[in-house]
Amino acid sequence: MSNTGTNSGAASAEAGGETGTNRWLLVAAALLLQFSIGAVYAWSVFSKALQDASAFELSSVEAAIPFEVTIGMIFIGTYIGGRIQDRRGPRVVAMAGGVIYGLGVLLAGFAESKDDFWLVVLGYGVISGFGLGVAYIVPIAMLQKWFPDKRGLITGLAVGGFGFGAVLTSPVANWLIDRDPDIPTKAFIPLGIAYLVMSLIGASLFKNPPEGYTVAGHEAVGGSGADAATRDYTQGEALRTPQWYLLTAILTLNVAAGISLISQAAASATDIAGYSAAGAATLVGALAIFNGAGRIVWAAASDRIGRMRAFAAMLALSGLCLIAIPHAESAVLFALLAAVIYLCYGGAFGTMPATAGDYFGVRHAGAIYGLMLIGWSIGGVAGPLLASALIGEDEAYTTAYTVIGVVAVAAVALTFLTKVPKGREAEAVDARG
Structure with a gap:
C-alpha cells in the first residue's frame, strides 16, 4: 500500500485503457x-431572515459574522484535510468532514433568540466552516488522480457542484424559514440532517486509483513514461518554490475581486x-448559477488555452467589469456585467486545482492545494471588508469598484511571471491540449 492512500479494492489498471x-x-x-x-x-x-426575525433582529454587520467565520475557517480545514487525505486516503477524510459540517449546521438550529446567536457563530461558522474545508479538498485531489487526461474539466466539475449548492439550497431554505419566520434558525435542523445524509452517501464511494492506473493516451500514475519523467513535489518542496506563492497570490486576488461584488450584490443592484x-434577490439567486458554471467553463477552457492564459482572462474581465458596473444604470447591463464577474470568480476555483497539479504533481495534491486555499480565506475576508469600507455610508460604488477593478487588472502581470517549475513542463504542455 503506498503512502497516497491507494485503495487496493479499486478497479484494476489497464495498460492504456480506462476503467x-x-x-x-x-x-457523481x-x-x-x-x-x-x-x-x-x-x-x-x-x-436577511435573521435581520427580519423578531427573535433576533440582527444588524447587517451581525448577520454577516457567521459567514465570515465560515470562510475564515475553511483554510484550516483544507490544510488539515489535505494532509490527512494524502496519507489515509479520501474516504475517511471526506466522511469526517461531512459529519463535522452537518453537525455544525444542526447545532446552529438550536439557537432560538439573539441571546443564542453564539450557537450560530459556533455551529455554522466555526464547526461547519472547518468541516467544509476538510471535505472540500478531498474530491478535488482524488479526481485529479482518476482523470489525468481531463484534469481541468474534472476539477471544474468537482468544484462546480460546490458552486451550485447554493442554487439548490436557497429555495428549500426559504420554504423552511417561511414555516416559522420568527425563529429562522429552525431551518438548520432538517438541512443539517440532509447534509449529513448526502455527504455520507457521496463520501462512502470515494477511493484512490490503484498503482499503475492508466487511461487511454495517458501514462500511468506513479508508473513509467511521461509521469515518471516529471517530478511530484511534496508540500515542503512546493513551499520552497516561488510558483506556489505566485499561484496563491493569483487565487487570492481573483477571489477578492469577485467576492467584493458578491458581498454587495443585492445592495449594488438596488x-x-x-x-x-x-x-435584487432574484438576480442574486440567478447569479449563483454563473458562479457554479464558471468553475466548469473556465476549467475546461484552461485545458485548451493553458492555465495562465485562463487566469489572465479571468482577472482582466473581472477588473474591467468591476470598473464598468457602477455606471451600469440599465438593469440588463448590470446583470450582464455581474454575470461575467461571477463566472470569473467561480472559474478560479475550477482552474487552480488543475494548475497546482500541473505545477507540482498530483501525488501530494491534497496537502499542496489545501494549503494554497489560504487565498480563499484571505481574499474572502479582505474583498468584502475593502468593498464595504470604500462604499461607506455615501454609497461610493464608483470609488470602491474602480479601486478593486484596477487591482484585478494589474494582477494580470502575475500570470506572465508564473512559470512551470523545471521538470514539470510536460504537464503544462498537456494542459494546452
Whole structure:
C-alpha cells in the first residue's frame, strides 16, 4: 500500500485503457458531497431572515459574522484535510468532514433568540466552516488522480457542484424559514440532517486509483513514461518554490475581486441599477448559477488555452467589469456585467486545482492545494471588508469598484511571471491540449 492512500479494492489498471464507468461514478459521488457543503453560499437567505426575525433582529454587520467565520475557517480545514487525505486516503477524510459540517449546521438550529446567536457563530461558522474545508479538498485531489487526461474539466466539475449548492439550497431554505419566520434558525435542523445524509452517501464511494492506473493516451500514475519523467513535489518542496506563492497570490486576488461584488450584490443592484428588493434577490439567486458554471467553463477552457492564459482572462474581465458596473444604470447591463464577474470568480476555483497539479504533481495534491486555499480565506475576508469600507455610508460604488477593478487588472502581470517549475513542463504542455 503506498503512502497516497491507494485503495487496493479499486478497479484494476489497464495498460492504456480506462476503467469503465467507475471513475464517472466517483464524479457523481463527489458532486453529491459538494452540493451539500456548497450550500454555505446560501447564507444570504439566512442573513436577511435573521435581520427580519423578531427573535433576533440582527444588524447587517451581525448577520454577516457567521459567514465570515465560515470562510475564515475553511483554510484550516483544507490544510488539515489535505494532509490527512494524502496519507489515509479520501474516504475517511471526506466522511469526517461531512459529519463535522452537518453537525455544525444542526447545532446552529438550536439557537432560538439573539441571546443564542453564539450557537450560530459556533455551529455554522466555526464547526461547519472547518468541516467544509476538510471535505472540500478531498474530491478535488482524488479526481485529479482518476482523470489525468481531463484534469481541468474534472476539477471544474468537482468544484462546480460546490458552486451550485447554493442554487439548490436557497429555495428549500426559504420554504423552511417561511414555516416559522420568527425563529429562522429552525431551518438548520432538517438541512443539517440532509447534509449529513448526502455527504455520507457521496463520501462512502470515494477511493484512490490503484498503482499503475492508466487511461487511454495517458501514462500511468506513479508508473513509467511521461509521469515518471516529471517530478511530484511534496508540500515542503512546493513551499520552497516561488510558483506556489505566485499561484496563491493569483487565487487570492481573483477571489477578492469577485467576492467584493458578491458581498454587495443585492445592495449594488438596488442602488446602481434600480432593482426592487425582490428583483435584487432574484438576480442574486440567478447569479449563483454563473458562479457554479464558471468553475466548469473556465476549467475546461484552461485545458485548451493553458492555465495562465485562463487566469489572465479571468482577472482582466473581472477588473474591467468591476470598473464598468457602477455606471451600469440599465438593469440588463448590470446583470450582464455581474454575470461575467461571477463566472470569473467561480472559474478560479475550477482552474487552480488543475494548475497546482500541473505545477507540482498530483501525488501530494491534497496537502499542496489545501494549503494554497489560504487565498480563499484571505481574499474572502479582505474583498468584502475593502468593498464595504470604500462604499461607506455615501454609497461610493464608483470609488470602491474602480479601486478593486484596477487591482484585478494589474494582477494580470502575475500570470506572465508564473512559470512551470523545471521538470514539470510536460504537464503544462498537456494542459494546452
